[in-house]
Amino acid sequence: MTGTDDRPKRYAPRMNRGAFRLQAVLWSFIALLQLVMLTRNVLAGDPWDWPNALNLVVLVLAVANVGWLLYVRRRDSSFWDEEEARKADWDRRGRAL
Numbered sequence: 001m002t003g004t005d006d007r008p009k010r011y012a013p014r015m016n017r018g019a020f021r022l023q024a025v026l027w028s029f030i031a032l033l034q035l036v037m038l039t040r041n042v043l044a045g046d047p048w049d050w051p052n053a054l055n056l057v058v059l060v061l062a063v064a065n066v067g068w069l070l071y072v073r074r075r076d077s078s079f080w081d082e083e084e085a086r087k088a089d090w091d092r093r094g095r096a097l
Helices: 017-044 050-096
Strands: none
Touching (some): 017 050
């Protein structure tokens, strides 16, 4: 190899479209849950204590992970499309036998 491949490398090589969907749903649910909990505590007038701070930290992490997943989706979607086309071709050939 010369190291000058025309093709860009995958950002997350072990992630496929199904793994992306699962992680996106889970991290979005976690972010929404933390946002609801923080909003409920703030609107109730509860004093700010360490569980609220922990909720805020988890909310920030969840939003950061959703952002990272969207970045991976933008960069790796062409690879996912190729994998699905290859699998569909393999299935089509197998059924033709």
